[in-house]
Amino acid sequence: MALILFIQSCKSSETFSGYSYDPEGVTDTQDRDIQEQPKRTIGFLSDGVWISNEFEGARANDVFRVDEFHYIIRIDPEISPINNSPWYGFRIWSNETRSVTVELEYTDGRQRYLPKKSFDDGLSWANIDSSNYRVDLETGNGILHLTTENDPLWISAQEVFTTRDFRMWKEDLMSLPFIQSQVIGTSHLGRSINQIKISEHLDEPLKGVIFIYGRQHPPEIPGFLVGLKFIETLTADTDLAIQFRKYFDVWAFPLMNPDGADGGHWRTNAAGVDLNRDWLFFNQPETAAVRNAVLKIQLRSDRKPFYSIDFHSTGRTIFYPISRNIDTFPHLFAYRWAESIQQALPDTELLVQPFDVVSPIAKNWSFRTFGIDGVTFEVSDEMSGNMLDEFASKSAETFMRLMIEEFENYIDSN
Numbered sequence: 001m002a003l004i005l006f007i008q009s010c011k012s013s014e015t016f017s018g019y020s021y022d023p024e025g026v027t028d029t030q031d032r033d034i035q036e037q038p039k040r041t042i043g044f045l046s047d048g049v050w051i052s053n054e055f056e057g058a059r060a061n062d063v064f065r066v067d068e069f070h071y072i073i074r075i076d077p078e079i080s081p082i083n084n085s086p087w088y089g090f091r092i093w094s095n096e097t098r099s100v101t102v103e104l105e106y107t108d109g110r111q112r113y114l115p116k117k118s119f120d121d122g123l124s125w126a127n128i129d130s131s132n133y134r135v136d137l138e139t140g141n142g143i144l145h146l147t148t149e150n151d152p153l154w155i156s157a158q159e160v161f162t163t164r165d166f167r168m169w170k171e172d173l174m175s176l177p178f179i180q181s182q183v184i185g186t187s188h189l190g191r192s193i194n195q196i197k198i199s200e201h202l203d204e205p206l207k208g209v210i211f212i213y214g215r216q217h218p219p220e221i222p223g224f225l226v227g228l229k230f231i232e233t234l235t236a237d238t239d240l241a242i243q244f245r246k247y248f249d250v251w252a253f254p255l256m257n258p259d260g261a262d263g264g265h266w267r268t269n270a271a272g273v274d275l276n277r278d279w280l281f282f283n284q285p286e287t288a289a290v291r292n293a294v295l296k297i298q299l300r301s302d303r304k305p306f307y308s309i310d311f312h313s314t315g316r317t318i319f320y321p322i323s324r325n326i327d328t329f330p331h332l333f334a335y336r337w338a339e340s341i342q343q344a345l346p347d348t349e350l351l352v353q354p355f356d357v358v359s360p361i362a363k364n365w366s367f368r369t370f371g372i373d374g375v376t377f378e379v380s381d382e383m384s385g386n387m388l389d390e391f392a393s394k395s396a397e398t399f400m401r402l403m404i405e406e407f408e409n410y411i412d413s414n
């Protein structure tokens with residue numbers, strides 16, 4: 001078995017050079033220079049309109065006035081070429097109520113995310129009305145018609161969720177007695193990388209461990225939020241979750257790219273690297289910190305790796321499991337789990353697209369290291385609100401039910 005795993009991991013470095021949507025050289029994960037985003041507020045006195053990127057999670061690289069109450073905001077990625085995940089985020093206000101037109105013009109990208117708006121400094125978010133938004137198919141620009149007032153209107157590709165918001169979420173969760181949080185390393189710019197452990201019944205002689213990775217890609221907010229809600233559901237005071245925690249610990253790394261999240265990046269960390277292509281060489285401090293934290297399980301004979309989940313977002317809600325012909329433990333779990341979610345939520349379209357294990361991503365490293373099954377869990381870009389909450393809690397409940405069975409089978413057969 002060890003030999004087979006070794007051969008597969010060698011093969012990966014030789015053959016995988018990126019998915020179809022990746023830029024060339026994506027698997028070279030050494031540091032490169034990124035384009036800094038100047039932070040400033042630009043005002044047009046004759047119109048009485050101001051546009052600002054002076055907040056965490058913002059992205060608006062430059063602003064030009066085209067005409068009265070009509071502006072172009074240029075949105076640049078941190079490196080180029082890059083995957084088309086064009087994050088944008090700005091605040092706009094005016095000295096009187098105004099109708100303004102804003103064009104989002106992308107360098108090396110096209111409009112992708114439906115604009116979200118907030119009137120309360122980023123606390124609550126909603127889609128902008130579809131009648132006030134269109135995409136210019138020729139240029140790929142997004143064109144927004146906005147009503148501005150003296151209080152800033154926030155516009156963003158997805159709801160803004162920074163490291164500060166994450167810290168508040170984490171502190172809430174830590175009021176539970178069985179949650180531990182630990183700083184396992186720091187990012188390039190010195191932000192904390194956190195591990196959150198769910199661990200109850202500490203004296204059980206044997207428990208399974210579930211690894212949860214998240215937010216390697218900064219704009220993938222729906223996947224990130226499903227991940228947080230998923231973790232909350234595992235910590236709930238329900239019979240199901242209590243039973244689950246008797247059998248399992250959870251080691252979670254929900255926000256792996258804090259510099260990218262606060263910097264309003266499209267894809268990479270502060271060294272211009274796609275973290276989910278660095279799970280072979282671990283050149284980056286963020287991925288290395290998580291690997292080192294996970295590998296500590298090798299010191300624990302009373303804890304057995306059982307599963308890995310890596311939360312992301314893309315155009316559809318989709319599971320990327322490991323191909324059926326590859327022997328994982330627990331075998332084919334992702335397929336059974338997807339079916340179970342589909343039964344619980346028949347109106348949600350959940351696609352399943354298997355992959356081999358050659359790419360240097362989190363799920364494949366977890367498989368190569370421990371032989372465990374796993375899934376890259378992609379949530380639709382436009383899932384939000386109640387639907388997102390329901391999807392996350394149902395995903396977690398079905399997961400716990402199936403995992404409890406797996407654990408009991410494992411104990412019976414050993």
Ligand SMILES: [Zn+2]
Pocket residue numbers: 217220312313
């Ligand atoms: Zn992703």
